[in-house]
Amino acid sequence: MAADAYLPQGMELDRSERIHYGTQVRLSQTALKGREKCVTVGVQLKSRGKQESFTCAQSLDELAALAETAGMQLVGTVMQALDAPIASTYIGSGKVSEILSVLQGTGAKTVIFDDELSPAQQRNLERCFGGEAKGIKVIDRTALILDIFAQHAMTREGKLQVELAIYNYRLPRLTRMWKHLERQSGAGGVGLRGPGETQLEVDRRLIEKKLTYLKRQIDAIKTHRTRQRSARKRLGVPLVAIVGYTNAGKSSIFNALSSAHVMAEDMLFATLDTKTSIAELPGSLRLQPNILLTDTVGFISKLPTNLVAAFRSTLEEVAEADVLVHVIDASNPCRELQRKTVDRILAEILDGEQKPQVLVYNKADLLSVEDQRVVRAQFVKKQGDTQQVLVSAKTHSGLEDCFFALEQALRDLMMPVDFLIPFDQGQLVTEVHERGIVEKMEHRSAGTFLECSVPADLAFRLKAYRLDYVEGEDEDEDAPGAHDVGDVVEDERYWKQLAKKRPVL
Known part of the structure; x- marks a missing residue:
């Protein structure tokens, strides 16, 4: 049987322009020569049919893009529907024979499974395909992603x-x-x-x-990062983390918002190392001059648990952020599945904590006017007060809306308070103006009256000057000071949780 028979529908071996998973990769025939040939294998488990997840075909498209990123040449794809994986070889004996025929017909030596294989399944499959004697190797999705990470890690x-x-x-x-x-x-x-x-x-x-x-x-690097975050917190500058599915355009959004120049490539996992830059928020809200913007590693379906655990110190930047900018590839037909995948991974990283999000649908330049209308129509279907915008990091269209949505999300985190600050504490009045939103200011006999909204940490630090603060209210069971801890960090945590409208745990 010809090798073309095992390729995904619409794909031909002699095409110089191939499209995988919404990413266009141009490969000349010269470039294809010398690349390691591979065959991908996917299993559609019937137990997944009722779940909101990627289909086997969609997941295999993504696996093809991963193989392309790793520098391999896809020459065949095999799929099978099963009630449950076969314990010894993951797939049935008939499909094992079929894959062996593809390997022999194409000269491929590598078989990539879309799901993680057990060590025993890996051994058995290699033995069935000819093993070390014929130079055959069997890897799974996890090994492929790890290989890509090893190639792209720079720091x-x-x-x-x-x-x-x-x-x-x-x-x-x-x-x-x-x-x-x-x-x-x-x-x-x-x-x-x-x-x-x-x-x-x-x-x-x-x-x-x-x-x-x-x-x-x-752990030593984690300690250093913790010190850096503590120093940033003392500055009182909000931290905004950019998250999203791999190749959604996070680094491009990071560059557009911060005027930075980090590498932004149309490839999976181009960014593995977090980068933080200062960004200025223009607009009428003007909460404060700057925010700290952090670019993070992208997520993907079936993300290996080893990677989540290993990158825990890096992902803590997400946990410490005040607001998350969730970038979504609007041009990808699987965008909603990608969004839900990211939300599930975030829930794991944040231990269920809900953080304010701004949903940024990127790559609007790749959409027709009608497709843009469809994407915007989906905005109203979301629940809650999540800000949603459609932008193009490439053309910068919609960036003003993105800035406004981000400022609005930060504003929602602020606490409305009334201060009466003595005249000899003028620097505090200046700080309130710089970090908060002052609705009303009056000079009274006892000092300067301010009706304003300020960040939670500033509201806590200036609680002695708050007109709505009653001495002894901290005796409440859940209030700061009620636990005789005397820890300022815990008190600040209380006020921040309160400002973010979250339960204080």
Whole structure:
């Protein structure tokens, strides 16, 4: 059977222009030569049919884009519908034979499964396809993503986190990596069991030692990041984190909002390292001169748990943010599924905490006028007060709406308060003007009266001058000071939670 028969519908082997998952990648025939050929395999589990998730075909399109990003050439795709994965080989024996035919017909040596395989399934599949003797390797989606991360990590922190995730992934697969010693580990009889088994144990200890070292290094960087965040908090500048699905255009939005010049490429996982820059918010609200804008790593469906754990210190930037700018690729037909995927991952990172979001539908320049109308029509279907805008980071259309929505989200976090500040504390009046919104100001006999809205930390710090603050109200069970902790950090947390209209836990 021709190799073309196993390609996704509409894709041909001799095309020089290929489109995967909404991303256009132009590859000349010269460029394709020398690339590692691969075959992708997906399983549509019937148990997923009733869930709001990507179909097998959609997920395989994304897997093709991942393979392209890793520098591979897709030559075939195989799908199967199952009630449940086969324990030994994940797919049925008929599909194993079919994949073997594709490998033989195309000359491919790599098979990529769209779901994570167990070490035993990986070993069994490689054996079925010819194994090491024929140069065949079987990897899964997790291994492919880890490989991409290893290629794109640039900073020391990024490299450490990727290395940690890779070693965590490889540790349970050591037996497969030492299969050339299997004969010595028992199959050869007395006298041949020890060496292979000992080598396996040595490697396991070496990896565990390496894991300990990596965790210590990452913890040291985490401590440094914590100090940086503490310094930023003392400045009282709001922190806004840009989040979203991979290749949604987060770095482009980051550049457009902050006038920065970070790398922004039309590829999956172009950004792995967080970057923070100062951005100025124009407009009539004008809460304060600047905000801190942070670009973060993109998310993806079936995100490996090892990666989430390894990048925990980096993702803490998201947890510490005051507002999240959730960037969505408006040109992608799976945009709503991508949005829900990001929301699920955020819920895991934030332990269920709800943060204010601004939904930024990017790449409006790729939409027709009618498609733009359809996207905007979906805005009204959202629940709550979430700000939603349609923009193009490329042409800068809609950026004014984005700035306004961001300022409005920050304004909603402020606490309405009334201050009476003594005349000898004029610097505090200046700070309220700089960091808050002053609706009314009067000079009274006892000092300067201010009717305003200010950030929660400033409202707490100036509580002695608040007219609505009653001495002793902290004796409430949930109020600051009621627990005899005497910890300013916990008190500030109380006021911030109160300002954000969240329950105080």
